[in-house]
Amino acid sequence: MSAALRPRPTPGLGAAVIGAEEEALVLDVLRRKEPFRYYGATFKPTPPMVVQLEKEFREYIGTDYALGVSSGTGALEVAMAAMGIGPGDEVILTAWSWVACFTAIVRVGAKPVLAEIDESLNLDPAELIRLATPRTRAVLIVHYQGVAADMDRIVLEAHRRGIYVLEDCAQSLGTRYRGRQIGTWGDIATFSFQYNKVATSGEGGMVTTRDQRLYERAVRLSDLGNYRPQHAAIVPAHEPAFVGGQYRLSELAGAMALAQLRKVEGMWQHCHDLHQRVVARLQGLQGLTLRQIPDPAGAFGFELYLFLKNPAHVAPFREKLDARNVNCGARTGTYPQYNRDYVKTGLAHHPALSPFRDIKPWPAPGYRAEDFPRTEDLTSRFLALPIGALYTTEDADYMADCIIAVHGEVCG
Ligand SMILES: Cc1ncc(COP(=O)(O)O)c(C=O)c1O
Missing domain, CATH: 3.40.640.10 (Type I PLP-dependent aspartate aminotransferase-like (Major domain))
Structure with a gap:
């Protein structure tokens, strides 16, 4: 290490x-x-x-x-x-x-x-x-x-x-x-x-x-x-x-x-600055890209997203960061709607209330994983690293050090 x-x-x-x-x-x-x-x-x-x-x-x-x-x-x-x-x-x-x-x-x-x-x-x-x-x-x-x-x-x-x-x-x-x-x-x-x-x-x-x-x-x-x-x-x-x-x-x-x-503005500035600080260190790492941000100046920055080229690298990357005490999730509580049970059944609490009631067979195109190749690809390849309100500059620098070190071990 x-x-x-x-x-x-x-x-x-x-x-x-x-x-x-x-x-x-x-x-x-x-x-x-x-x-x-x-x-x-x-x-x-x-x-x-x-x-x-x-x-x-x-x-x-x-x-x-x-x-x-x-x-x-x-x-x-x-x-x-x-x-x-x-x-x-x-x-x-x-x-x-x-x-x-x-x-x-x-x-x-x-x-x-x-x-x-x-x-x-x-x-x-x-x-x-x-x-x-x-x-x-x-x-x-x-x-x-x-x-x-x-x-x-x-x-x-x-x-x-x-x-x-x-x-x-x-x-x-x-x-x-x-x-x-x-x-x-x-x-x-x-x-x-x-x-x-x-x-x-x-x-x-x-x-x-x-x-x-x-x-x-x-x-x-x-x-x-x-x-x-x-x-x-x-x-x-x-x-x-x-x-x-x-x-x-x-x-x-x-x-x-x-x-x-009344605390939001202070948190925005804090997380935004730390996020920028980490991002500046992560340019040019092979096989690793960052989340695209349409307007980087406005981003909150409370979560840093890394896309790995190879999905097989995600689990070892995460485990190695975790072993270094860097908080990191392969998911963030969200997963695609088409994988949720209520989409698989297509039901509302009363059959007549479901907008899908007349669509047979169900799930129809537009509600199955195979209809969303980009979403499937992108969400199978990212890591999410929180940057919290209590994180310090040293925490951010350490996070960047560890990402670079783990990148060398996993993607090198
Ligand atoms: C994008 C989005 N919309 C709506 C909600 C629902 O908010 P609440 O949990 O307050 O009902 C959430 C909560 O996680 C969310 O992430």
Whole structure:
């Protein structure tokens, strides 16, 4: 081994920096005995945490309207309904995406259409052109693990065809693209405050938009069809009441998410700088390429992706890094939608609700591994190395030393 063994650094983002700020705000909610966002014992004044979170959130990313909701999954379902997506509609998304990206589409009765990723691990914009049909109502863009998708091309091609752009920013709050935060490029965007995310409240989410109609519909969907004075003061009511769900964010989660939101910019700068530092050391290694980043200046950098030319090298590479106390996964909790059980069965909770019910035999083309050669290839060859909020410059330098040493041993 070339470098002396260092202790394993603690991974994690928001969860790793929970401290006095979160404690103070959550305690404030408890002491006031007001854990519900819309009212406390006296109905006046409105409890402050979710309202303040929404205000700071829209200021931080630079958008007009923000609505706290109970999870990132809930945020996707709310966004689908806000856009009015339902039976007969198609929504394009990458095959390499989180469970909820697919299920939120099926839950509103629409049909998910799976697309290939490219070397950025995000949607290949050419796929939007290939897969768009007259029934396509939206494209769901996952900004995967701190790297923005190529939004210039995607928004242009989608809007040219009258297709909504939904940005799923669940994993990547704080990430920019061409100088502007993700979540400000499309028509509507969703975020998550689940435990593994950049900012966490255990569970929680956010829907953002610049469109007044989408905002009102998102509020109604999230709160049993209601549109309370708090929201009407932001956007006057225009939409007819319709049946909603219950996706409200509690004041406890709102307080924690608020404290965490205030730490995002610091984490972005920290991880971004360390990522750049490691990347600068890894140029020109034979048989090893880095994830393509459409706008490197905006990348969060909390996960470094290495593609190995030879898939057989992935397991030994990972094991050797692990033996040196370098955190490294061959997977990141995501695997292709076509390998998930719910795609293999094609079922919804009621047979009539499945958009695939009339497609026989099932799984049909477009929902099988053999239909996604690029996704299969790319995801069989990468390693993901976290760069956490608590990592130091020495940890980053050691990570680069170890990658170079292991590359020599495995790929040399
Ligand atoms: C891309 C993406 N979308 C949506 C979600 C769902 O968020 P939540 O876990 O808050 O429901 C996640 C969570 O991992 C995600 O990674």
